[in-house]
Amino acid sequence: MSTMAAHEQAKGRLAIVIPARYGSTRLPGKPLVDILGKPMVQHVYERALEVPDVDAVVVATDDQRIVDAVAAFGGRSVMTSPYHASGTDRLVEVMASVEADLYINLQGDEPLVRPADLHALARGMWRDTSVVVGTLCHRMLAEEAKDPNQVKVVLADNGDALYFSRAPIPYVRDDSSADYEHFKHVGVYAYRREVLAAYSKLSPPMLEQAEKLEQLRLLAAGLRIRAFQVEPTGPGVDTPEGLEEVRALMAGSGACKPASTCPNSLAGVRLVITDVDGVLTDGGIYYDASGESFKRFHVRDGLGMRMLESCGVKVAVLSGRDSNALRRRVSDLGVSFAMFGVKDKAEACLALMKQAGAVAEQTACIGDDSIDLPAFAVCGISFAVADAPLYVQEAASRTLSLAGGQGAFRAVADEILQAQDKHHVLATAVGYASVSDSMAQ
Known part of the structure; x- marks a missing residue:
């Protein structure tokens, strides 16, 4: 059997789940904010539909207003509990009603997400069946790495994540002219079904509670997370200022700051x-x-x-x-x-x-x-x-x-x-x- 044929056989059913909470401290009603005449969640949904070989795209929400908005543009949604602590917890609930072998957790505030990046993530998981959790990352400037709002990841030689942190990792101890690579973590995950089933049984470890990063729960439990590198991505929408930046970019009039965060x-x-x-x-x-x-x-x-x-x-x-x-x-x-x-x-x-x-x-x-x-x-x-x-x-x-x-x-x-x-x-x-x-x- 050819290598390509073996890869095709390894494929299963792919679902992309978009967690979308109405409540947001910094930007209430965030999934429904208007961007170029569409609610933001619709932009994310439509980009997910462009991913090759995707079998299901579902918005997971806790608010009827989002359910109604998704129905209005012809999308599919699932109502979930309002008490989930993270998007992954919400995804575990969705798994009961959406059958798949591989689930991609795509945040509803990423209207600039590239379908090609999601395809690369899914493709990487299908091609290496030993990888049970996948995510994305890209290089970032050393100056950006100092920002605690930017999550960093350090990688093993095979691409597995060694650690995620809000701190600038690796920490450069000596003043040197050598080039050190910093990688920004892109908060998109792919999970095999069996990992999601186990996730709900894991308790938050000290690392997760300290850094407020849910992926550390998986690392602390001894699970591998493979990080696939992509080009620098566009900004998400977390604040009113971020919303205006994304609106400008999608209208073709914006400039990314810093340049490494530009979608192009x-x-x-x-x-x-x-x-x-x-x-x-x-x-x-x-x-x-x-x-x-x-x-x-x-x-x-x-x-x-x-x-x-x-x-x-x-x-x-x-x-x-x-x-x-x-x-x-x-x-x-x-x-x-x-x-x-x-x-x-x-x-x-x-x-x-x-x-x-x-x-x-x-x-x-x-x-x-x-x-x-x-x-x-x-x-x-x-x-x-x-x-x-x-x-x-x-x-x-x-x-x-x-x-x-x-x-x-x-x-x-x-x-x-x-x-x-x-x-x-x-x-x-x-x-x-x-x-x-x-x-x-």
Whole structure:
């Protein structure tokens, strides 16, 4: 049996449950606040419906007003007890009436949630049956890590959560210029049915009571929580100020502060690092009679590089190979940085970030094979080309629709420029003329 077939067999029934309480100290009636003509819970519900292979989406509430609102937009809801201490406790009650093998607990105040992130969470659980609880996380700036309202998580090498805290973990004891990774916990969970059944029997441990974090109940009981990394996410709605920020973002007029919390983190990209063979080329290596290798590059990728550079985004070419043909192409393009014959791409990426004055959250990388995985691990955003092996695609933040050598880099460049309000450079003669002096293909 193929690996893919085995993965398909491991799938079961998926339910997404959206806990939605009417009572909120800081924002009463929060699930029903209006965002662009819809109650907030409807936005969350509709995004959950977009998750591939979802079998049921249900709002779990304790208030008839929310039940009526969900019915008005054609959704499904379940009335639950008003005495639950957490969303997970409410989910346990829902389990009795909603049959599934895997339950995703999605908060009703996350209208900017990305369906792709929920799909990645479910997919990760189906593909590793040893994982009984899953969640999401993403890199965050060290300055953000000091905020006790932002929950941090530290990870084992396999992605399992070692601990969650409101404190800045890991705590950096010595003043050092070394880069330390901080991960923000995204409060979305996936549970296997048997874990939820056991959860209701667990009493809150000291750690949970101290930090006010319900996931510590699971860790204290010895259960594993696997954290799957995604791109930085948009803000949730906790306060009136947060509501206005989300309204502005969804209307297309807002700016995220800090940039790493933007739902489209490409807006903050300042450096793009790309592999060569299999990304800028189709991966083929050819030799002439003298033994000199030559390669086929896509001209649109070259134009994309020059557009990025002209708009203030640095481009770096990072190759595990070296050849005269490659050096000539890089010279023609005039990119800011290039490194050839690289063996450790993680170390090389960190060196390039330092040269470019960019941090991980401002850096995107593009790769196609296992040699690029260390680069994915240290860059804030990673892209795999469409013909990359499945395990490389799974490690990347996103998989592109184009294969290597078919304009994949240009597709990323276009997205970055659009996210940074440079659409006119791509789509208008006047905009292109403003940067055309340095253009080359």
